[in-house]
Amino acid sequence: MESSLRNLSESSSDFRLQTTSQSANIIFSFIENLEITPLNLLVYIPILYLLYIVLLVSYRLYLSPLAKFPGPKIAAATLWTEFYYDAVLGGQFQFKVKEWHEIYGPVVRINPFEIHIDDPKGDFYGTVFSNTGIRDKHEFYTSQFGTGKTGFGTVSHHLHRLRRKAMNPFFQPSNVLRFEPVIKAKLDKLCQRIDQYSAAKLGAMPMRIVFMSYATDVITSFTLNHSWNHLDAPDFNPWWWQTTQCTAKMTKWTKQFPWLLPMLQGLPDFIVKAMDPNLILVLEMQRKIEGIVVDVLSGKDGKYAYYPDGSPRTIFHEILKSDSLPAADRDVEYLWQEGQNFLGAGSDTVAFVLTMATYYLLADTKKAEKLREELRVARADKDTELRVVALMKLPYLTGVVNEALRLSYGTSCRLTRIAPTESLNFQHWHIPAGTPISMSSLMMHHNENIFPQSHTFSPERWADQEDGGKALERYLVSFSKGSRQCIGMGFAKAEIYLTIATLFSRYTNMTLYDTDYDRDVKMVSDMFFPQASKESRGVRVLFGEN
Structure with missing residues (x-):
C-alpha cells in the first residue's frame, strides 16, 4: 500500500514537473519570437506580466521546496490571502490559520514562503525558538x-x-x-x-x-x-x-x-x-x-x-x-x-x-x-x-x-x-x-x-x-x-x-x-x-x- 502511494505521489510530482516545464517552454518560445516595436509594447507588456504571474504561481505550487507541505493552494500561491483576512477583515488571519490546522494537521503552509506549526506536544517551540542555534528573523515580519x-x-x-x-x-x-x-x-x-x-x-x-x-x-x-x-x-x-x-x-x-x-x-x-x-x-x-x-x-x-x-x-x-x-x-x-x-x-x-x-x-x-x-x-x-x-x-x-x-x-x-x-x-x-x-x-x-x-x-x-x-x-x-x-x-x-x-x-x-x-x-x-x-x-x- 505504501509503495503504491509512493509511486502515485512520484507520478503526480513528475506530471506537475512535466506540465510546468512544457508551460515554460511555450512561454520562452513566445518571448523569442516577439517583435518589439513601440506600438506593440502596449500589448506585449500586459501579456508578459500575465505570463510572469503564471510562472510564479506554478513555481510556488509545484516546484518550491515548500510545495510538499499541506495547506490551501490559494495561500501557497499569494500573500494576498493574509492581507484579506488581516487588513480587510480586521485581524482574522490567526483564526484562519487555526482552522487550517484543524483541516490539514500540525504543519500548514500559510503563504508562499512560510510554514506554521501547531505542535500537540509543545516541545518543538524550543527547537524553532532556540537558545543555542542560529536563528534569523523573517524580513516579511520585521519590516511591518x-x-x-x-x-x-x-x-x-x-x-x-x-x-x-x-x-x-x-x-x-x-x-x-x-x-x-x-x-x-x-x-x-x-x-x-x-x-x-x-x-x-x-x-x-x-x-x-x-x-x-x-x-x-x-x-x-x-x-x-x-x-x-x-x-x-x-x-x-x-x-x-x-x-x-x-x-x-x-x-x-x-x-x-x-x-x-x-x-x-x-x-x-x-x-x-x-x-x-x-x-x-x-x-x-x-x-x-x-x-x-x-x-x-x-x-x-x-x-x-x-x-x-x-x-x-x-x-x-x-x-x-x-x-x-x-x-x-x-x-x-x-x-x-x-x-x-x-x-x-x-x-x-x-x-x-x-x-x-x-x-x-x-x-x-x-x-x-x-x-x-x-x-x-x-x-x-x-x-x-x-x-x-x-x-x-x-x-x-x-x-x-x-x-x-x-x-x-x-x-x-x-x-x-x-x-x-x-x-x-x-x-x-x-x-x-x-x-x-x-x-x-x-x-x-x-x-x-x-x-x-x-x-x-x-x-x-x-x-x-x-x-x-x-x-x-x-x-x-x-x-x-x-x-x-x-x-x-x-x-x-x-x-x-x-x-x-x-x-x-x-x-x-x-x-x-x-x-x-x-x-x-x-x-x-x-x-x-x-x-x-x-x-x-x-x-x-x-x-x-x-
Whole structure:
C-alpha cells in the first residue's frame, strides 16, 4: 500500500514537473519570437506580466521546496490571502490559520514562503525558538514595524547578538532591583489616583487605560529617564492607548506595504491628519522619543545620565557606551527606533496582563481572597513592605501572574524564525534550511494537552505542581523563548508582581462594573495585541471604601 502511494505521489510530482516545464517552454518560445516595436509594447507588456504571474504561481505550487507541505493552494500561491483576512477583515488571519490546522494537521503552509506549526506536544517551540542555534528573523515580519535597525527588527542572528549584547547590562537583575523604589513610587501615585477617583464618585475606572498610563510612566522612567506622567491626566490620557492601538492596526498594512511608513513620515502633518487623526499621534510619539535622543547625543542631560556608581540611567546611554556596535548604530534614527520598541513592549502588553489578572480575580472572588490571604500571611509584619524577590517566591501569586501572562498571550500574532544553516525535523516532516517557521502563543497557551481547560483562569494549575510549575513554564511563551526572548522579561515580571500584590492587598472592595466576557474580554481579533469586540466597553472596576 505504501509503495503504491509512493509511486502515485512520484507520478503526480513528475506530471506537475512535466506540465510546468512544457508551460515554460511555450512561454520562452513566445518571448523569442516577439517583435518589439513601440506600438506593440502596449500589448506585449500586459501579456508578459500575465505570463510572469503564471510562472510564479506554478513555481510556488509545484516546484518550491515548500510545495510538499499541506495547506490551501490559494495561500501557497499569494500573500494576498493574509492581507484579506488581516487588513480587510480586521485581524482574522490567526483564526484562519487555526482552522487550517484543524483541516490539514500540525504543519500548514500559510503563504508562499512560510510554514506554521501547531505542535500537540509543545516541545518543538524550543527547537524553532532556540537558545543555542542560529536563528534569523523573517524580513516579511520585521519590516511591518519600520524599526529594522533595532534589536527587535534585526533579521540577522549575528547582528542581533551584537545589538543585544549592548543592551543586556541595562536589563540585568541588579539594575531592575535598583529601580524597584521607582516602580513603588509610581504604584503609590496610581493608588492616589484610584483614591481620588473613588472619593469624587466618578464611577467605574477603565482599567486597561488606567494600567496603560501607569505602565507607560514606569517604562519611560526606566528606559528614557523621562516619565511621561500620564497618571497626572484627569482622564488617564485615553488618546495614548488609542495611539498604541493605531500603531498595531497599521502593521496589518505595513506588513504588506512596508513603504507606507516612510511615506507617512515624509508627508505634511495636515495630510496625515486628514487621512486618519490617529496616525498623527504615532508620528508625534516618534518625534517625542527622537527629541530625547537628540538631547542625549548633545549632552544636555549629562548630569542626569548616570547613577552615582556610573551606571547609565537610560537605554540610550547604555547603548552608546558599548564597544560592540558599529558607528551606524549610534545615530539618532537607530536610537529613537530602539526607544519606540521598548515603549511599545513595556506599555500596553504590561497593561493588558494587569487588566486580565484584575478581571479574572474579580470574576471569581474566592481566587481573589485566596491571593489576599497569601499576601497577608507573607506580610506578617505590617510595617515591612514585601520586596519583589519575596513576592516571586509566593506560589499562589506566581500562579496568578503566570495565568494572566498565559491568557494575555504577550503578542497575539504568530512569531517567525529561520534556521539558515540547518534543516529541522518535526514528526515525519523535513523542513529545509532557510524556511521561515512560525508558531504562536495563542495556540500554545490553548493547547489542551498542556493546559487542560485552557480558557479557564486557574492559578492552581501552577501552584499545585510538585515543582511549583517550573516544568509547565517551558510552555509559557508570552515573552517568546530562545536567544531572541524579550529582553525586558525580568523587568516586566517585577512590575506585574508588585502591582498585583499592591492592589489586591490595599483594595478589598473592588468589583467589576458592567463587564461582559464575550463583549469586553474575549479576544476576537489579532491586531498584534489581542483585541476584544468593537462593542467592548473595557474592563471597568468600582473601588469602594475598604
